[in-house]
Amino acid sequence: xxxxxxxxxxxxxxxxxxxxxxxxxxxxxxxxxxxxxxxxxxxxxxxxxxxxxxxxxxxxxxxxxxxxxxxxxxxxxxxxxxxxxxxxxxxxxxxxxxxxxxxxxxxxxxxxxxxxxxxxxxxxxxxxxxxxxxxxxxxxxxxxxxxxxxxxxxxxxxxxxxxxxxxxxxxxxxxxxxxxxxxxxxxxxxxxxxxxxxxxxxxxxxxxxxxxxxxxxxxxxxxxxxxxxxxxxxxxxxxxxxxxxxxxxxxxxxxxxxxxxxxxxxxxxxxxxxxxxxxxxxxxxxxxx
Numbered sequence: 001x002x003x004x005x006x007x008x009x010x011x012x013x014x015x016x017x018x019x020x021x022x023x024x025x026x027x028x029x030x031x032x033x034x035x036x037x038x039x040x041x042x043x044x045x046x047x048x049x050x051x052x053x054x055x056x057x058x059x060x061x062x063x064x065x066x067x068x069x070x071x072x073x074x075x076x077x078x079x080x081x082x083x084x085x086x087x088x089x090x091x092x093x094x095x096x097x098x099x100x101x102x103x104x105x106x107x108x109x110x111x112x113x114x115x116x117x118x119x120x121x122x123x124x125x126x127x128x129x130x131x132x133x134x135x136x137x138x139x140x141x142x143x144x145x146x147x148x149x150x151x152x153x154x155x156x157x158x159x160x161x162x163x164x165x166x167x168x169x170x171x172x173x174x175x176x177x178x179x180x181x182x183x184x185x186x187x188x189x190x191x192x193x194x195x196x197x198x199x200x201x202x203x204x205x206x207x208x209x210x211x212x213x214x215x216x217x218x219x220x221x222x223x224x225x226x227x228x229x230x231x232x233x234x235x236x237x238x239x240x241x242x243x244x245x246x247x248x249x250x251x252x253x254x255x256x257x258x259x260x261x262x263x264x265x266x267x268x269x270x271x272x273x274x275x276x277x278x279x280x281x282x283x284x285x286x287x288x289x
Contacts, residue, residue, distance in 0.1 A: 090103030091103060096184075096185070097188060099188060100126055108122050108184045109184055112184070112187070116145045117144070117145040120143050120181075120187065120191070124142075124191060133191075136171075137198050138172055138173075138198060139163050143176060144174065145175070145181075147178050152178060157176070157177055158190045159175050159194070160172050160173070160197035160198055168201075168202075174194050174197075176191065183232065186232065188227045189223070189235070194216075197216060208251060210249035211250060213242075214246040214247060215259075217239065217246060218243075218262050218263070224270075230277060233277075236270065236273070243263065
């Protein structure tokens with residue numbers, strides 16, 4: 001739609017004598033086409049309509065009614081534009097948690113303290129919609145939140161176990177604890193950490209705890225930018241220790257050789273992103289100085 005502007009002279013009521021008022025109709029071509037009110041469009045038909053109105057010397061009340069109608073159209077247009085821009089922004093990847101959209105991050109943040117289960121559900125659904133998790137692998141198709149500290153002691157972010165029964169594969173029970181809801185990034189990373197254990201149960205790779213935990217922590221490090229965890233000082237301080245601990249717990253050289261490349265790359269990723277975070281903080285401090 002081409003940009004155009006039409007200035008309309010409107011005559012007010014007789015009480016205030018004659019006064020000229022301008023209404024500018026200037027649609028934004030960047031906003032998608034929208035349904036327009038019947039009988040009134042943004043193109044030259046509007047100009048022609050007003051010209052005919054002037055030539056036929058419409059009654060003053062009719063001309064005022066037409067002006068009001070134009071004002072309503074203009075108001076609706078700006079409202080639609082604002083809604084469109086807000087919707088467009090909500091669907092864009094978040095700058096802080098690029099693996100989620102702005103809208104999803106806002107929704108999770110709103111529920112972290114007041115309704116943690118809803119926050120978990122929002123991320124789980126977002127990941128399922130992108131095919132990154134399969135909720136049917138999880139009991140009740142739901143990742144649960146447990147706030148009871150007797151079940152989820154401090155420092156334990158989540159837990160995954162097989163549901164009672166026999167035979168494999170069968171659904172896993174996944175729960176998330178209070179420590180995981182300290183931020184959107186922490187919750188996102190914890191959910192995906194536990195989902196690595198779900199996949200291990202599905203494929204029967206549950207023999208050695210060190211290997212299963214190392215795999216889950218490697219996923220977290222390899223996706224630090226996607227989850228936004230690289231900006232979490234506490235996480236970036238804890239992850240190297242977790243990697244080293246589980247690496248050293250591997251029972252055989254064959255196991256170490258299997259993970260050696262990923263382990264070395266993960267250590268380098270942490271070093272690089274720590275430097276990046278510190279540089280970012282330094283720029284922010286200089287900007288405030």
